[in-house]
């Protein structure tokens with residue numbers, strides 16, 4: 001099989017003579033990660049990107065540390081601060097055994113529009129394919145246009161689509177995407 005390249009790393013991540021990359025994406029490793037160093041940055045992203053409307057930092061750590069999870073962090077090279085994260089894991093009993101669930105993806109508002117989403121998703125897809133999974137599901141926000149962006153990007157690889165509303169009234173689109 002032809003090796004897929006992580007092409008969607010965004011203009012600031014392509015190393016050209018004119019510009020050094022501004023961001024790097026790292027896999028979170030529970031053994032080497034210094035949680036106390038990255039936790040304040042993660043909390044700031046949660047507050048700024050999701051306006052605080054998600055679970056606690058302890059819940060995030062529990063999920064990041066789960067060996068079935070693939071968690072990624074985006075670091076801003078100039079400051080060494082964490083400015084984005086994403087993680088996915090299997091939801092036993094809620095999704096099929098061949099499916100993992102994208103639990104969260106967020107970029108700090110001051111670093112958005114750098115195509116970091118594509119970079120993170122590409123690494124995540126490769127990792128779960130290696131682990132034997134066939135699909136990644138997710139619930140994407142409709143209001144900010146992200147659901148449309150994801151659906152357009154994956155096109156025919158989107159095998160299930162269903163709009164639904166959270167109890168707090170936020171509209172979401174559930175999509176299941178074939179890994180390749």
Ligand SMILES: CC(C)(COP(=O)(O)OP(=O)(O)OC[C@H]1O[C@@H](n2cnc3c(N)ncnc32)[C@H](O)[C@@H]1OP(=O)(O)O)[C@@H](O)C(=O)NCCC(=O)NCCS
Pocket residue numbers: 008049050105106107108111112113114115116117118119121122139140141144146149150153
């Ligand atoms: C949603 C969020 C992570 C998107 O990040 P962003 O910095 O705004 O967008 P990015 O530049 O990284 O990515 C968007 C671009 O990547 C492209 N892309 C490439 N690969 C992609 C992939 N695998 N999945 C989605 N988009 C991809 C998109 O087509 C889009 O291109 P366009 O700008 O030409 O339309 C960010 O807006 C955010 O944190 N929002 C608040 C939290 C949130 O809503 N999270 C999602 C919950 S459902």
